Amino acid sequence: MNSTAFVRHAAIACIAAAAVLHCTPGIAQQQPKTTPSASAAWVPTKPIEFVVMAGKGGGADKAVHFIAEAMAKEKLVPVTFDIVNKPGKSGGEAMAYLNSKKGDNHTIMFTLNSFYTTPLRQPELGVDISDFTPIGRLAEDVFLLWVNSDRKDINTIDDFVKAAQSKGSQWVMSGTGQGAEDSMLTDFLNATYDLKMTYRALKGGGAVAKELVEKKADSTVNNPSEQAKYYAEGLTKPIVVFTSKRLPAYQKIPALRETGMDFQYFMQRSVVGAPGMSKAAQAYYQQLFKKFFASAAWQGYREKNSLGGDFLTGDALRNYWMKEREKHARWKMALEIMLLKGAAGGKR
Structure with missing residues (x-):
């Protein structure tokens, strides 16, 4: 090495x-x-x-x-x-x-x-x-990695990495605040998967969730409550959850640990x-x-x-x-x- x-x-x-x-x-x-x-x-x-x-x-x-x-x-x-x-x-x-x-x-x-x-x-x-x-x-x-439901090409963390890598710095991850939890999770994903996503800081998770629905952002790491309405309407979808095991309310969504990265936040x-x-x-x-x-x-x-x-x-x-x-x-x-x-x- x-x-x-x-x-x-x-x-x-x-x-x-x-x-x-x-x-x-x-x-x-x-x-x-x-x-x-x-x-x-x-x-x-x-x-x-x-x-x-x-x-x-x-x-x-x-x-x-x-x-x-x-x-x-x-x-x-x-x-x-x-x-x-x-x-x-x-x-x-x-x-x-x-x-x-x-x-x-x-x-x-x-x-x-x-x-x-x-x-x-x-x-x-x-x-x-x-x-x-x-x-x-x-x-x-808890945090989940979200994309717009129209992204039929993204269903796994590997799909996400491939899509984000292809877009480079043009891939936008919106989040709440600069240097806070959403920003640090974006840095983690960039550093771990060799991505160059651009982070855009907004003032609240509600605005962040709406940006994803409106396709002004390519992805977010919203909490469940912030995306609940849009998820129920089929407008957004989670790819992975930043926990050690699956959530009862999101049984079909893998924990990041299942993908080979032992990480939770x-x-x-x-x-x-x-x-x-x-x-x-x-x-x-x-x-x-x-x-x-x-x-x-x-x-x-x-x-x-x-x-x-x-x-x-x-x-x-x-x-x-x-x-x-x-x-x-x-x-x-x-x-x-x-x-x-x-x-x-x-x-x-």
Whole structure:
């Protein structure tokens, strides 16, 4: 094996190892206990601002609207939620906003994996995710590789690679944000399969899904909820899922591991509070979202949208963040090595 091939295989191994570093879904973890008296010490007295660090129509936005509507229907909170989308700077706008709300008990945020990647890419934000108040992880979302259903020539990952290679940099992969999860998956595919796809960043998964339907993009790596409507209408189709095994709702779609690439990637769906939120408010939200997590409404939503992962809160959730941040930092470095070597090899 020559040195270039060795570096390439080593980098792929590094990415694969990093991608599975997180807590395995389905394994229960010990949670910090909160008492009824702790939560009774504080209740919200005005509308709760629920910040979404992505645009309208995406997986995060859909989930937050579902949460707000379900909680209102079940009368779980005495006030309403004001949902605010802040997709700017790949979620950096939302993170900086929440960071500025130190001590605010009425502002919470719903996360994507840009919760890790954006501060790594934009240190000027001055955001340290360990400062945010850990409320609850409600799920881990999955990614699928999608193409327009009119692409009758693409039915497998090999078909996809062949088609993308033939189009070179003219092949467009649309995604949410720059340097975030969709962007990193595009880099992974480019580096692993010797592709030159061009990544186009949009402000939300809904806009990304629509671009594929309108054939403004050649492919996407949307979450199930983002493509659900178009998939049901037969307008788009998934090629592979970035998990270790097939999803119950997509039994005919192979996991990437089945194709020979041992790789999986998940996105957290967590609720976080502002830095310095009071202990009483934190306890209130922890109990609220733990109760909601166990509800039939949320469990039904999880099943419908192929969501996994246990409920995490408190120190367990913060520790999860730290592991995921480290994983993404290492993944970023491995991708940079692979892409650099690929570019150098192409110039020979």
